[in-house]
Amino acid sequence: xxxxxxxxxxxxxxxxxxxxxxxxxxxxxxxxxVGRVLFVAVGTGVDIRHFPPDREIIAIDIxxxxxxxxxxxxxxxxxxLSLVQTDALSLCFxxxxxxxxxxxxxxxxxxxxxxxxxxxxxxxxPGGQLLMFEHMRSRNPIxxxxxxxxxxxTRRGGTEMNRDTLGNARTAGFRITRxxxxxxxxxxxxxxxx
Amino acid sequence: xxxxxxxxxxxxxxxxxxxxGDCLFLLLVSTVAIVVMHLIHQLGWNFALTWLAGMAVAxxxxxxxxxxxxxxxxxxxxxxxxxxxxxxxxxxxxxxNLTGYHLSRSGCFGLGAAFGVGMFLFIETYGxxxxxxxxxxxxxx
Numbered sequence: 001x002x003x004x005x006x007x008x009x010x011x012x013x014x015x016x017x018x019x020x021x022x023x024x025x026x027x028x029x030x031x032x033x034v035g036r037v038l039f040v041a042v043g044t045g046v047d048i049r050h051f052p053p054d055r056e057i058i059a060i061d062i063x064x065x066x067x068x069x070x071x072x073x074x075x076x077x078x079x080x081l082s083l084v085q086t087d088a089l090s091l092c093f094x095x096x097x098x099x100x101x102x103x104x105x106x107x108x109x110x111x112x113x114x115x116x117x118x119x120x121x122x123x124x125x126p127g128g129q130l131l132m133f134e135h136m137r138s139r140n141p142i143x144x145x146x147x148x149x150x151x152x153x154t155r156r157g158g159t160e161m162n163r164d165t166l167g168n169a170r171t172a173g174f175r176i177t178r179x180x181x182x183x184x185x186x187x188x189x190x191x192x193x194x
Numbered sequence: 195x196x197x198x199x200x201x202x203x204x205x206x207x208x209x210x211x212x213x214x215g216d217c218l219f220l221l222l223v224s225t226v227a228i229v230v231m232h233l234i235h236q237l238g239w240n241f242a243l244t245w246l247a248g249m250a251v252a253x254x255x256x257x258x259x260x261x262x263x264x265x266x267x268x269x270x271x272x273x274x275x276x277x278x279x280x281x282x283x284x285x286x287x288x289x290x291n292l293t294g295y296h297l298s299r300s301g302c303f304g305l306g307a308a309f310g311v312g313m314f315l316f317i318e319t320y321g322x323x324x325x326x327x328x329x330x331x332x333x334x335x
């Protein structure tokens with residue numbers, strides 16, 4: 001898994017080049033980061049520019065190459081931002097150690113999204129908030145079918161377009177408090193609490 | 195208060211611009227997919243081969259077009275609806291051919307425009323309905 005993401009790091013910024021449309025939505029979501037923040041799967045750090053200033057953020061990724069590329073962006077952040085290499089499926093943090101956990105297009109790519117969300121639930125303090133910018137399968141049958149077909153190709157690169165991330169977050173124990181549509185019911189800004 | 199109004203104005207402008215871009219893009223993909231299928235029908239191959247080749251070329255064209263506009267319109271935002279339109283619009287050409295109606299060049303462009311605008315209206319309507327359902331589910335936000 002680590003090797004796949006080390007290789008993908010080389011093309012990551014090109015693949016994630018949807019920032020013109022999604023950037024303001026991400027900034028609006030991440031504005032709600034409070035206290036000690038865990039940001040999962042920082043990649044090459046393309047989302048760092050949307051972090052609000054003066055926060056204490058620990059950003060993790062499984063890939064050493066991604067984190068190496070994220071380092072320059074980390075330096076540009078006006079606050080406390082640390083990069084840590086760890087797996088979202090077995091986080092190296094104690095229980096209830098964060099006030100906010102945030103993700104951005106992460107749950108499409110982790111091998112076991114429910115396990116990853118349970119890990120996030122574990123490290124979040126009771127009453128802490130979950131902020132997710134995620135894409136998932138549409139409930140519309142035609143658009144859902146298109147996403148299923150796309151997954152046949154994208155799965156080879158480690159990305160699944162048709163996951164039920166909202167359902168998984170609820171199953172993991174989060175209470176969803178607000179959802180904002182970024183693109184139909186496919187890309188959503190999700191607020192939840194533990 | 196003024197900055198909130200400015201922000202809302204900016205959001206509305208962005209929304210209109212992206213909507214315009216989405217519409218143009220869907221129109222382009224739909225027209226390209228129909229013209230591709232129309233041209234392959236002109237080769238006079240048997241129906242199954244024509245359908246397979248036409249669909250394959252239409253889907254490859256759609257993928258390349260979607261990848262090229264992804265930095266502006268977004269990857270999923272451009273890929274998902276255009277994939278639907280690039281599957282459905284060439285099938286319409288095949289259906290018309292089966293019923294004995296052969297499209298003219300202007301007919302191809304007209305049908306392409308109709309499919310593109312139709313898909314755009316569908317996603318806009320679906321988006322509005324979904325946002326309304328979110329407002330009902332999370333009132334006061």
